[in-house]
Amino acid sequence: MALDPETLEHLLDTVRRFVRERLVPMEHKIAEDDEIPSTLLDEMRALGLFGLSIPEEYGGLGLAMAEEVRVAFELGQTSPAFRSMLGTNNGIGSQGIVLDGREEQKRAYLPRLASGEIIGSFALTEPDSGSDAAALKTTAIRDGDHYVVNGTKRFITNAPEAGLFTLMARTDPEEKGARGISAFLVEAGASGLRIGPVDRKMGQRGAHTADVIFEDCRVPASALLGDREGQGFKTAMKVLDRGRLHIAAVCVGVAERLIRDSLAYAMERKQFGRPIADFQLIQAMLADSRAEAYAGRAMVLDAATRRDAGETVATEAASAKLFCSEMVGRVADRAVQIHGGAGYIADYGVERFYRDVRLFRIYEGTSQIQQLVIARNMIRDAAS
Ligand code: COS
Numbered sequence: 600m601a602l603d604p605e606t607l608e609h610l611l612d613t614v615r616r617f618v619r620e621r622l623v624p625m626e627h628k629i630a631e632d633d634e635i636p637s638t639l640l641d642e643m644r645a646l647g648l649f650g651l652s653i654p655e656e657y658g659g660l661g662l663a664m665a666e667e668v669r670v671a672f673e674l675g676q677t678s679p680a681f682r683s684m685l686g687t688n689n690g691i692g693s694q695g696i697v698l699d700g701r702e703e704q705k706r707a708y709l710p711r712l713a714s715g716e717i718i719g720s721f722a723l724t725e726p727d728s729g730s731d732a733a734a735l736k737t738t739a740i741r742d743g744d745h746y747v748v749n750g751t752k753r754f755i756t757n758a759p760e761a762g763l764f765t766l767m768a769r770t771d772p773e774e775k776g777a778r779g780i781s782a783f784l785v786e787a788g789a790s791g792l793r794i795g796p797v798d799r800k801m802g803q804r805g806a807h808t809a810d811v812i813f814e815d816c817r818v819p820a821s822a823l824l825g826d827r828e829g830q831g832f833k834t835a836m837k838v839l840d841r842g843r844l845h846i847a848a849v850c851v852g853v854a855e856r857l858i859r860d861s862l863a864y865a866m867e868r869k870q871f872g873r874p875i876a877d878f879q880l881i882q883a884m885l886a887d888s889r890a891e892a893y894a895g896r897a898m899v900l901d902a903a904t905r906r907d908a909g910e911t912v913a914t915e916a917a918s919a920k921l922f923c924s925e926m927v928g929r930v931a932d933r934a935v936q937i938h939g940g941a942g943y944i945a946d947y948g949v950e951r952f953y954r955d956v957r958l959f960r961i962y963e964g965t966s967q968i969q970q971l972v973i974a975r976n977m978i979r980d981a982a983s
């Protein structure tokens with residue numbers, strides 16, 4: 600449901616203030632401790648930030664995509680680790696249920712995801728199956744009124760915190776491709792489910808990933824997402840279409856934050872007797888970043904508005920993810936350059952963003968996968 604403009608502005612203003620007053624001052628500490636304090640999580644819960652995209656009837660804010668991306672522009676203005684904690688409940692950790700779940704599954708899990716009582720996680724990637732998601736090997740074999748799950752999922756965001764996994768597993772081992780895959784809702788604590796050690800990453804400290812290991816893990820047959828087997832790959836693709844737009848919006852937010860910081864630094868820092876912002880070579884970097892962030896913002900809003908109007912936006916979502924994740928990489932690189940030596944020193948935080956944004960070009964589909972999705976859709980549309 601779309602909010603009235605005044606309520607939306609109020610929400611955006613609240614998020615903006617929360618980000619600037621509560622999250623930005625904590626960025627350094629979260630990176631140092633690799634942990635988001637529980638008090639901050641409680642504040643996020645109280646603001647409804649875990650349920651932005653979950654329909655109102657299940658306890659969320661029920662934002663339209665064009666509204667959600669505007670919130671994501673704001674959430675992007677701080678360390679991506681904060682957004683990551685909220686991101687799975689709003690995106691890949693809940694949307695499988697929203698899009699394809701049975702009514703009782705929606706009632707059982709969506710209110711708890713919307714309130715932030717539980718964290719949702721999306722278990723698709725495996726040691727031997729990343730970009731080639733349809734090649735996944737984890738199996739879920741029907742045994743009476745249960746499925747028995749075996750396999751390992753890798754780099755799973757929020758796995759250590761998760762209360763619920765949307766798991767993609769092969770229910771038909773004879774069918775090697777996408778059609779043999781089904782999705783399941785598996786609760787943390789299920790016997791035979793184990794979380795590996797937290798991965799050590801290049802950036803985004805405070806956001807955790809880990810392996811999720813299934814060893815003869817028995818899940819009830821009712822854990823199958825939806826009402827028939829073989830639909831799991833399509834569910835995953837639909838979830839990713841939506842997630843890619845959200846990530847693109849976060850990239851725009853981070854870029855805008857870095858541009859603001861770079862401009863402030865350039866106007867204050869003096870060399871050759873003048874603020875470095877007076878120099879045209881610095882101006883060129885600021886201008887390129889500003890123009891590219893604007894292009895990214897416009898793409899995201901256009902794609903989100905089209906999606907809300909019922910259009911299929913797989914191509915637009917992939918285009919936005921491709922452009923915005925690459926764009927924020929360039930913006931972060933220029934931010935380091937504008938800050939000079941300070942850009943390389945941890946105290947200023949710019950180098951942390953430089954490392955943090957590298958992930959955007961990889962997860963929820965690498966840039967190369969976005970290119971492939973865009974081109975395949977172009978060829979398919981032209982041939983039809
Ligand atoms: N929405 C709905 N259905 C979709 C879809 C989408 N966006 N994309 C594909 N499908 C359907 C296809 O229509 C096809 O259905 P049919 O068998 O009924 O024709 C089925 O899914 C298989 O599609 P396809 O043949 O295109 O699958 P491929 O194995 O060739 O893989 C890519 C397609 C590479 C695009 C896919 O594997 C992918 O997105 N990989 C990246 C995964 C990823 O993002 N991982 C990140 C980690 S998760 S955070």
